[in-house]
Amino acid sequence: MSLVVNDIIPQLQAEFFGNHPENSIQNVSIDSRSLQNNEFTLFFCIIGPNHNGHDYIQELIEKGVKNFVVSQVVNPTPEINFLKVEDTLVALQQFAAFYRKKFSFPIIGVTGSNGKTIVKEWLNFLLSPDYNIIRSPKSYNSQVGVPLSVIGINEQHNLGIFEAGISTVNEMQKLEAIIHPTIGILTNIGSAHDEGFENLGQKIKEKLKLFPNVDVLIYNKNKSIDAFLNPNIKTFSWSSSDKSADVLIHHKTTNDKTSLNITIDKTCFKINIPFSDEASIENVIQCLMVMFYFKYDFDTIQNRLSLLYPIEMRLKVKKGINNTTIIDDSYSSDFQSLKIALDFLESQKQHHKKTLILSDIFQSGLENDELYSRVSQMVISNKINRVIGVGETISHYKHKFLNGITFLSQADFLAHFDSLQFENETILIKGARSFHFEEIVSLLEEKTHETVLEINLNALSHNYNFYKAKLKPETKMMVMVKAFSYGNGGLEIAKLLEYLKADYLGVAFADEGIALKSNGIHLPIMVLNPESTSFEAIIQHELEPEIYSLKGLNAFLKIAKQKHLKDFPIHLKIDTGMHRLGFDEIHLEELISILKNCKTVQVKSILSHMATSDDLAHHDFALEQIEKFNRISTYISAALEISPIRHILNTSGISNYPQAQFDMVRLGIGLYGISNDANEQKFLENVGTLKSVISQIRTIQAGESVGYGRRFIAEKETKIATIPIGYADGIRRSWGNGLGFVVINNQKASIVGSVCMDMLMVDITDIPCVEGNEVIILGENPSVSFMAAKLSTIPYEILTGISQRVKRIFYRE
Template identity: 50%
Template sequence: MQPYTTGQIAQILNAKLEGDPNLEISTIATDSRTPSKSKGTLFVAIVGKHHNGHKFISELYNFQHIRAFMVSDTLGLAEKFPQATFIVVKNTLHALQKLATYHRAQFKYPVVGITGSNGKTIVKEWLNQLLSPDYSIVRSPKSYNSQIGVPLSVLQMDSNFNLGIFEAGISLPGEMLRLQPIINPQVGIFTNIGLPHQENFEDLDEKITEKLKLFKSSELLIYCKDHELVDRIIYNDDTLSGVKLLSWGVHPQSTLHVESTEEHGNGRAIRVKYGEETFSFEIPFTDQASYENAMHCLSLLFYLNIDRTTIADRMAKLSPVAMRLELKKGVNGCTIINDSYNSDLGSLSIALDFLLQQKQHDNRVLILSDILQSGYAPELLYSMVAQLVEEKEISHIIGIGKNISRYAHLFDISKEFYSNTLEFTQSITRRQFSNSAILIKGSRNFHFERIVAILEEKVHRTVMEINLNSMVHNLNHYRNQLNPGVKLMVLVKAFSYGSGSYEIANLLQFNRVDYLGVAFADEGVSLREAGIALPIIVLNPSYGAYELMIENRLEPEIYNFEGLAEFANALDRMGVNEYNIHLKIDTGMHRLGFTGEQLPELTSTIQSLKSIRIASIFSHLAASEDSGQDEFTQSQIALFSTISDEIISAIGYKPLRHILNSAGIERFPHAQFDMVRLGIGLHGISPTQQDKLLPVSTLKSKVIQVKHLQPGETVGYNRMGKINKPTTVAAIPIGYADGLNRKLGNGIGKMMINGVLVPTIGNISMDTCTLDATGVDVKVGDDVVIFGSNPTIMEVSQALNTIPYEVLTSVSQRVKRIYFQE
């Protein structure tokens, strides 16, 4: 970012300045969870429905030594933080956007703005691939296209670049009007329209109209004329009357007319006509989405008059865009973060922040390739990388490439450098790496997948993919339903419903949930050993584990007098006072908990014990998802309110109260009390709001053999799979030892191969099962989805006449979990 002083920023924003006007700012931060120890950092305290950046000023001042803050409230701040400088504005988000708008106006080189429902990031990244040999490009990191992401992206602009490419996304009417002056694109690309974020718009017409506001001052708009609704609205939009249109499509009136497309092997040949010119090229993709994305890119390349031979050559070499960071288990207790297909400053910073979330390791290793076509002079580029590495607390860097090796002296930490990937892979042994978090970050042509293959833990081909972005979406869906001040506990028992242990807890800690819940003490101990500092409640504590729990600051659920006495004795033996416990009340589940009849004895006992403090009073709803049981649920809530009121009156202080689970949050908002408990809803499963949630877990395997059988033959144990017609049978390496229920055999279960749902055939074995893939173009190595987006886990559980909890938690530990963040 081009530096500004705090005085200049205050002047640009017409803001009040309290403190030093001469502090130089070169970095803007909005997230207190991503450390930045740069002296040139300005923290913008964003205020939202469930977060307030002002709460973290003390932490940032004292531990990250940040001294510049943009705030909307300075009450008492100057006295608390005498060395800090405050830029005081009315609304910090709007001020950040205003600063970015000013910054954008300082540069005259062309800017491309991209919006639409899907494909924004792919088009942006492909344009970078296609144009980076000719331009120095500044672009949005990853998918930074929100009200905060856009200004942060545009603030990267400086004189080292000569082309900007930024994407913009909206979820509400009116938002694009705030983003338009920030990007102010000369050229616009409208990718397509679809259903994402539709819930806040009256119809698709309104959403298209809102998105098109990005281009009201543009010189050129590129879009697909085959999208009839988009085409109609563009032609009828008076705000676009001065914008030149460059359309593409099979529609005969398209500016760039697609005359033919033909799939062949793994690619597609396309012939287009542009005026009197006919042009043919190929792309290495066959799917419709890639075709559309490539055509948007081609349209811009034609507009920029790029040499046609060059276009054809570069189009044929388009590579898939790595849209996600993968987290997986590595050798010798390591955790691997695989981001081995692209490397630039923006995505490096994001990947390093993800690395910092992994609290289970103190040692953090970065394996980094040369950063290609950054737009910066090499020495400046690697000095910026070195500063970033220092800020993000990396323990050891391994640089691979001639350029980064040339500037090894800039890195003042433990380091080693190699001229190429082969030199590195030939020099290392797996024993060199142990108990470390390792980020593997490289440009695609360095082939860092070879390094990943050496360092990842070897397991069989069946994997469970966990989408961390979807999990955060689901978390925020429930969080947005909470009243102000209501706390959130998330249950991570049973290996986080089969999804993982510290991997999920790290994510929840990063997203500032208030409590974690586990079933047994050893689960909580594992989380503490992995660096999880959140309060943790143990829901099924055993008497023998009480001292271990106290040593690890784990808080027990107490549901009977014996447990209360035993825990008090353990506290006395260890000399501990006022230790948090959680009282369980039985309001109708009739499983565990104190009853109303036991209240007098309970309150008397609690008052006599100085070693304990009641952190919360809670109960379980028996049928919160069943509308036919609502009267009973309401009686449980009323009884809980009465009993907890009596306890609070007796003890003289007010613990937290909570009774709602995932379904309860959705259906009984009046009963949120002080905290709610989120469980299965985090994983994208809901009886009432399924359409608002995203699937988190995908269980996948691979085809390992294909057979063509004839009538009269059989498949599997006990010859249960009878062949009555010529049949193609695909074998996959997953069985009941992996958690695949045997009841899904013999056609009961269905799995997805190459977009087709196919039934099982024969019995499911311990380690394998077989599918009837007749009529499907199937080969060894093809992906097979057991559950995910299709078939869903709900559909699998319905086939088994059970609940999704059982399906999720049944996936065995020998199935490798891969965590990814898009």
């Protein structure tokens, strides 16, 4: 991108405030946290439900940004350009549409409910030997993601592949204007985002709005779609049953492979592909149709399709050897996704030292000199301490990287692995698939058993923003990360919450807070259940104790005075009816007398805890608690002449008692995707998925038993799979004996016999599977709430019961 501000002003119909319309624009940003913002950035101050980009203008100016698109009045500054528009999101989309028109090469637009990202990535693999491709990074397919993707086009590209996702009506027209595809692909229409549409017909009609100007639309022919197709659009269709389709395709699956029997233009032939599941087969066929349209010969099609592989679309955070943290992005290496990965590294760095392991970069659309100069600049901006390059091309540009080490091949890297001394650092591993960087990940990853808890950071962000949107703009948010973040993993989630600009973190005990502070968390941390023996450590690590009794207050003040502290933050807890911890009303006068004119501590907040916020049957009691809290906290504040933060609401309270937000709320289990309100649950996303594998399969005969105590006896010949997870990992023993189940290849497998300490056994008689196949223990199905209900307990107990010997893997889509 090479534009000047003057080029952009008329495209956005912007009012210009500034003295430098000649400023060069080389990149666009909407994220103030990105370390890639600089003097050549055009920053769009987007106003979202939770953040207002205008709030970060001064911070960005200090980082060197000089050009802003705004919709709110700002103070003019001589060196800064402001382009004032009505709506900054609309302006971003207008800018992207303007930029798209500068290029005339073919653009493939992909939409549908399922398979968009897979089809896009596979098409990139299949066509990249012949084209210089620009594509959406990861799954950037939203009203914001699409313009950011399109802005990545440069003069060297000659084919684009962009995906478009919508969640309701009147969204696709905006994306069509930005992508303006010449070739359309409609993937499978499923149930995703059903809540945003009146019916299936409306969903199809909205999806098709991406294609009014395409030269051709590729789709799986069926009557539901045909009913809404514009007859003037040229189509290239396929089907397994409708003989009027342009291509007829039947398939036969054997083991893990599938044969496609194809009839096109009265010619019949067969192609083998390395997949057996229906979704992958359909996605491969969509790609096959594009290759037919591009006139590829049979041998090339067969050869390239046979090399297709499962796509890993997630950035994963893993624990590494020698106190390292691994960010695994080992299946792609392109310029656009490198920017995203570096921003993700910044949000998840857990050590001061940051290392980048990077392969040669393909499909950038840039000449190598310019490409690696830009990569070098990104490395400098993101303050990467060490770059390890792998590949002949990046080795040639070793001189562009301070503290750069390069190897000609992955084998060369592995041979020198021991000399590289990885320890106490965060390592981003990013490589094209041909470099097989998964072997590097395997070497660096801490070795644990095959059961893992995968934590979806996108879902955490979604749930955080869902509750944030319920708050008044001025209401602060404390997020509870106690009990290892409800079993999900403390530090990684705290890092994300810091990135999301939460106001406070809450832990139960001092050691949890100390661990977070010791690993670089800067957010203020409240310790809710501090023991008097931990006060010294709380002071040392600058944690903030909740004080709930006169005894505790006097003990803390004694230590604080010995250390000559001044205005050390404390938080007063009032008992308003929970009768667990907190000052009783009868102690208020003594409390006030102790704190009056006390310079040693500062009352940072006053809080209480609701007992029945989740149960509307006790609505009146909840209102009594809120009224009592308001009265007592107001009285304390007036008596001490202070203006503390006041907070009483937990997750359920945020939804059920919005009038009682006071100054701050405390988000707990809702962050992790669980609500006791069935309607609200629909809007939350599942965060954790507990997975394992099949260790062994055996067949037993009628009359034979499984497990301790022979609690399961087969009535017929039965196939049994053993899974390496048990009650030591957090699976209740009572979940066995036919009550519970796991999911294997999308089918339920009932647990037979008792759950053992380290294993459980399931009936797979009617499920096609092999040893090593993935097993879902807990996630969307069965959900935490479902399991808790069956076991007559609460979701908290299920989540916090997952053992810390189970490895946590954090990922972002």
